[in-house]
Amino acid sequence: MSDASFLLLDGLTLAYGKTTAVEGLNLSIRRGELVALLGPSGCGKTTTMRAIAGLMPVKSGRIVLDGRDITRTPANRREVGLVFQSYALFPHLTVFENVAFGLRLKGMSGKPLEDKVLAAIASVGLSPFANRKTPELSGGQQQRVALARSMVMEPKVLMLDEPLSNLDARLRLEMRTELQRVQKESGVTMIFVTHDQIEALALADRIVVMRNGAIEQIGTPEDIYNRPESAFVADFVGFENIFALKDGQLVTPGGTVPIADAPADTAALAWRPRAVALGDGPFSGVVRSSSFAGSAREYLLDTPLGPIKAEADAAHPAHDLGDTVSFGLPAATAATLRRFG
Ligand SMILES: Nc1ncnc2c1ncn2[C@@H]1O[C@H](COP(=O)(O)OP(=O)(O)O)[C@@H](O)[C@H]1O
Ligand SMILES: [Mg+2]
Structure with a gap:
């Protein structure tokens, strides 16, 4: 033994x-x-x-x-x-x-x-x-x-x-x-x-x-x-923005979206709210809800990619409901999943 x-x-x-x-x-x-x-x-x-x-x-x-x-x-x-x-x-x-x-x-x-x-x-x-x-x-x-x-x-x-x-x-x-x-x-x-x-x-x-x-x-x-290796585990440990990856493109409810520096051999990418680059990137969304969580502020954005959850340091000026904000999904801050599901 x-x-x-x-x-x-x-x-x-x-x-x-x-x-x-x-x-x-x-x-x-x-x-x-x-x-x-x-x-x-x-x-x-x-x-x-x-x-x-x-x-x-x-x-x-x-x-x-x-x-x-x-x-x-x-x-x-x-x-x-x-x-x-x-x-x-x-x-x-x-x-x-x-x-x-x-x-x-x-x-x-x-x-x-x-x-x-x-x-x-x-x-x-x-x-x-x-x-x-x-x-x-x-x-x-x-x-x-x-x-x-x-x-x-x-x-x-x-x-x-x-x-x-x-x-x-x-x-x-x-x-x-x-x-x-x-x-x-x-x-x-x-x-x-x-x-x-x-x-x-x-x-x-x-x-x-x-x-x-x-x-x-x-x-x-x-x-x-x-x-996390799968979307199931990612979801369980607080990743909110999880998308399948196909031929270097994110598969979203709004269609496929090219993503810079997409890694190979990856079934899906997942971002925690704070890994979303709020105010900096090629996408834009409308603030649907905003909640104060002490050290951070959490936003739910309506975007062409579907709903996105983002988080910003509470020290930053808050975005109002209805504001349009830009954001990015940097491949470098994503978890790479072997299984989408
Ligand atoms: N006494 C039982 N008779 C029949 N099915 C059961 C019984 N206890 C648990 N199950 C079933 O076995 C599965 C696993 O249950 P369980 O081990 O209690 O799950 P967990 O502890 O992870 O919540 C579930 O589908 C549950 O419905
Ligand atoms: Mg139990």
């Missing part, structure tokens, strides 16, 4: 009855890596995690963890932890007893149990709350209990299914930092599911973008953010 493929999903196909939810998934995760599964609702993220945890039968393919084929191993013998979106804590038990639960099931008791549980509770910053019942805790604190409850079992892989989606914006940020800290300190291999690209970009060592039960792209946050 190499550390480079600590967890290996090899041609994994998963189905609910006749409905295939995940097909031919290949993924290799390093020991200690924090991987985010990113994708829209229904793309197969939860199904994949449930299969790794042993809560979902594998139709074909293999799951190998730390050199051991666990494809048919019962869930309780996989050394895999799964934290659900709903924390599923026991409301009648204290924080201590919630965290102790799994270890008691394994027959641990007395001082060894107490030491382990208190250390896990401390690692998520909840020591002062060890004797509280869980309904007396805030959403963020309950999330930490769920995390401690999984961590205390010392899983080889810890998986979290949209762990932050029930929290408000401020708590999400706080828990994001907390998760990253716990992961780095413990060195646990972690798979984190989200449909929020910001969360994935901020947290992950590597991002796996899923679509319709298959992997669309795997890469570092920088790869995914700056070098």
Whole structure:
């Protein structure tokens, strides 16, 4: 077993009855890596995690963890932890007893149990709350209990299914930092599911973008953010202006448009709003809407190429609705996509 493929999903196909939810998934995760599964609702993220945890039968393919084929191993013998979106804590038990639960099931008791549980509770910053019942805790604190409850079992892989989606914006940020800290300190291999690209970009060592039960792209946050391979991924990470490229021409709703320095071997070009050269270029559009976004102002332009979203530094004088503005789509500021779709 190499550390480079600590967890290996090899041609994994998963189905609910006749409905295939995940097909031919290949993924290799390093020991200690924090991987985010990113994708829209229904793309197969939860199904994949449930299969790794042993809560979902594998139709074909293999799951190998730390050199051991666990494809048919019962869930309780996989050394895999799964934290659900709903924390599923026991409301009648204290924080201590919630965290102790799994270890008691394994027959641990007395001082060894107490030491382990208190250390896990401390690692998520909840020591002062060890004797509280869980309904007396805030959403963020309950999330930490769920995390401690999984961590205390010392899983080889810890998986979290949209762990932050029930929290408000401020708590999400706080828990994001907390998760990253716990992961780095413990060195646990972690798979984190989200449909929020910001969360994935901020947290992950590597991002796996899923679509319709298959992997669309795997890469570092920088790869995914700056070098999306398909229009699907580009759209997911905030590119707004995406056009197919054919014979050096952009294919737009208003017809084909020649583009200077168009790269070869590229199926499509995509520009983030701020990559559109506002006020500088061969095209023109009419301002349809304008919104202030703090450091920038965002514009929606009606243009012969169809709608274009552009962004200008908020320090620039604002354009009014109905103004005609010129703009350019410089090939140099575009992401080059291998697939339009
Ligand atoms: N219990 C189930 N029975 C039948 N189909 C399901 C079940 N759970 C999920 N699915 C289907 O499997 C696909 C993947 O779902 P899921 O893994 O939950 O997606 P995600 O977590 O990415 O939102 C979807 O098409 C979904 O409708
Ligand atoms: Mg899900």
